[in-house]
Structure formats: structure tokens, C-alpha cells
Amino acid sequence: LTIFLAFIASALAGYLTGLVGSSNCPISGVTVTILLIVSLLMLGLGATGVQGMAIVIFISAVVCIGGSIxxxxxxxxxxxQMIGATPKKLQISMIFGVVAISATVGIVIGVLHQAFTIGSTKLPAPQAFLMKGIVQGILGGNMLWPYVVAGAVLALVLILIDLPVLPVAIGIYLPFTLSVPIFIGGGIRYMTDSVLKKKYGSAEEEELSDWELAIKQTGVTPKEKAIRTGLLFTAGLVAGEALMGVVVAILIVLGIQLAIFDIAPVWPGLLLFAYIGVLLAYIPIREIIGHKKTQK
Structure with a gap:
């Protein structure tokens, strides 16, 4: 059962990665679906209580890891493909990567928990608590099924009116402190796209996806170059934020305090946030400005 579910999750995760990229791949959504299925199976088999919950979490963890990989x-x-690597060498490198991650991920999670406490306001882990609630609700017999049905109906309505379900779902279950930056980032992307369309025009049938832009080698237009630059910058922000979170956690565990204030002041943080927002808009558009200067 675990192997079969992992196969399904891997196929779904791979497909979704092709659509939205690995950083936005909703593997948690795939895992929640598997969690529901396995929980209902365990409930039908009579495996309830702590032991049944442990089995469900274990199976779902294996499936989640398979989908992530x-x-x-x-x-x-x-x-x-962009740099000319062969699939064989890439798969070999991934094997080494999985082995290395398996040896270190427990240590990293332990450090994060010791520094911030997983589940606290500093590290809320909303997906983990969502999964915990599902398992305890189904196997504990106190699942709020009306809310589950309401969510399914809402998703169906959004699909019927041709609106994306994932952003709505993310906005509902993620903490406000996470959903607001996502919304602001989407707004900045919309504004930069509007500027690019105003400058170069746009026909939907001629639009390339972010993936097609990334692998395009020749004949890259200034508009396409601007979008690629913005994608690289935002990808660096995502990766850099994750890495710095681990670095800060290590410093806290080691007792190295670099904080200047006991409580972070609001205005400097807002100014820095605004500065990053301006950079998000300026860096792609800078390509247009540079292209104009070269034409002159």
C-alpha cells in the first residue's frame, strides 16, 4: 500500500513541479490527500488510537518523501538540461543527495526545534498541525466533516468558474504572516507584468511559460530576459531565507547572540520589507531600461 501510494504521490508531485516549480509544489496538499485515504483505511480496519495514528503518520511520511524527491x-x-548535463549523471547525483540529506535532516530539524520550537509563533509549521488534526479527527472520531465537505464544494465552485484553487487554499490555511507576503509578491509580479505588456505588448498564445523561458537558449527578447532575471532573483530570496533560518538557529543553539534589540523595532523592518519589494519590481524592469540605453 505504501509503495503504491508513494508511486501515485510521486507522479502527482512530478506533474505539479512541471507546472509551478519545486518551490511552489503543493506536496503538503498531496500528502494531506494520502493522509485522508490512509486514515479512512485504518479506521475501517479498526486501527485507531495512538498506534493507528503512528501507522498513518509513518505511511504518509514515506509518501511525502517520495513525492518530494x-x-x-x-x-x-x-x-x-540548461547546462547540458545527462540524465544518468543527474540521477547518480540525486542518489548521493538523498543519502546526504537523510544523514543531516534530523539534525537540522532538531536544531530548528531547539532554537525556535516547532509549532510556536516563531516556527508555526501549519502543515504539520493540519495533518495532526486530520489524523486525530478521523481516528479519534471527532473529525469536523462539514468543514471538509464545505472546502471540497468551494474548490469545485472555483474550478467551475475557472479560478485557481491553490492560492485560495493557501490563503485559508497558512498563517496571516505568511499569506500576506505571498499576496504582496503576487501583486508585484502583476505590476511588473503589466509594465512589460505595456512596453512590448502581449498575445496569450505567444506567451511562454516560466519553464520555457528558463530553458530558452537563443533569441531571448528583452521582455523574456526581464522575466528570467526576476525569477532568478526571487528564487534566490526563497533559498536564501531558508538557509539563513538554519544559520540563525545554529547561532542561537550555540549561544551566539547577534541581536541588537530585545524586541525588533517595527519601522526598520517595514522599510527593509518595502526596499525588497521595490527591488522585486525594479530588477526585472531594469533590463528594459538597460535595453533602451543600448539602443540609443
Missing amino acids: SGDLLQTMASG
Whole structure:
């Protein structure tokens, strides 16, 4: 059962990675779906209580890891195609990567928990608590099924009116402190796209996806170059934020305090946030400005 579900999750995660990229791949959504299925199976078999919950979490964890590796592998394949790497060498490197991650991920999670406490306001882990609630609700007999049905109906309505379900779902279950930056980032992308369309025009049938832009080697237009530059910058922000979170956690565990204030002041943080927002808009548009100067 675990192997079969992992196969399904890997296929879904790989497909979704091809659509939205590995950083936005909703593997948690795939895992929640598997969690529901396995929980209902365990309930039908009478495996309730702590033991049944442990089995469900274990199976879902295996499935989640399989789906994550699938998405990362396909993303690696895409990146490798840009630099001329062969699939065989990429798969070998992924094997070494999985082994290395298996040896270190427990340590990293332990450090993060010791520094911030997983589940606290500093590290809320909303997906983990969502999964915990599902398992305890189904196997504990106190699942709020009306809310589940309401969510399914809402998703169906959004699909029927041709609106994306994922952004709405993310906005509902993620903490406000996470959903607001996502919304602001989407707004900045919309504004920069509007500027690019105003300058170069746009026909939907001629639009390339972010993936097609990334692998395009020749004949890159200034508009396409601007979009690629923005994608690289935002990808660096995502990766850099994650890495710095681990670095800060290590410093806290080691007792190294670099904080200047006990409580971070609001205005400097807002100014820095605004500065990053301006950079997000300026860096892609800068390509247009540079192109104008070269034409002159």
C-alpha cells in the first residue's frame, strides 16, 4: 500500500513541479490527500488510537518523501538540461543527495526545534498541525466533516468558474504572516507584468511559460530576459531565507547572540520589507531600461 501510494504521490508531485516549480509544489496538499485515504483505511480496519495514528503518520511520511524527491528530481533534470548535463549523471547525483540529506535532516530539524520550537509563533509549521488534526479527527472520531465537505464544494465552485484553487487554499490555511507576503509578491509580479505588456505588448498564445523561458537558449527578447532575471532573483530570496533560518538557529543553539534589540523595532523592518519589494519590481524592469540605453 505504501509503495503504491508513494508511486501515485510521486507522479502527482512530478506533474505539479512541471507546472509551478519545486518551490511552489503543493506536496503538503498531496500528502494531506494520502493522509485522508490512509486514515479512512485504518479506521475501517479498526486501527485507531495512538498506534493507528503512528501507522498513518509513518505511511504518509514515506509518501511525502517520495513525492518530494520526485519533484526535486524533475526540477534537477530541468536545470541540468540548461547546462547540458545527462540524465544518468543527474540521477547518480540525486542518489548521493538523498543519502546526504537523510544523514543531516534530523539534525537540522532538531536544531530548528531547539532554537525556535516547532509549532510556536516563531516556527508555526501549519502543515504539520493540519495533518495532526486530520489524523486525530478521523481516528479519534471527532473529525469536523462539514468543514471538509464545505472546502471540497468551494474548490469545485472555483474550478467551475475557472479560478485557481491553490492560492485560495493557501490563503485559508497558512498563517496571516505568511499569506500576506505571498499576496504582496503576487501583486508585484502583476505590476511588473503589466509594465512589460505595456512596453512590448502581449498575445496569450505567444506567451511562454516560466519553464520555457528558463530553458530558452537563443533569441531571448528583452521582455523574456526581464522575466528570467526576476525569477532568478526571487528564487534566490526563497533559498536564501531558508538557509539563513538554519544559520540563525545554529547561532542561537550555540549561544551566539547577534541581536541588537530585545524586541525588533517595527519601522526598520517595514522599510527593509518595502526596499525588497521595490527591488522585486525594479530588477526585472531594469533590463528594459538597460535595453533602451543600448539602443540609443
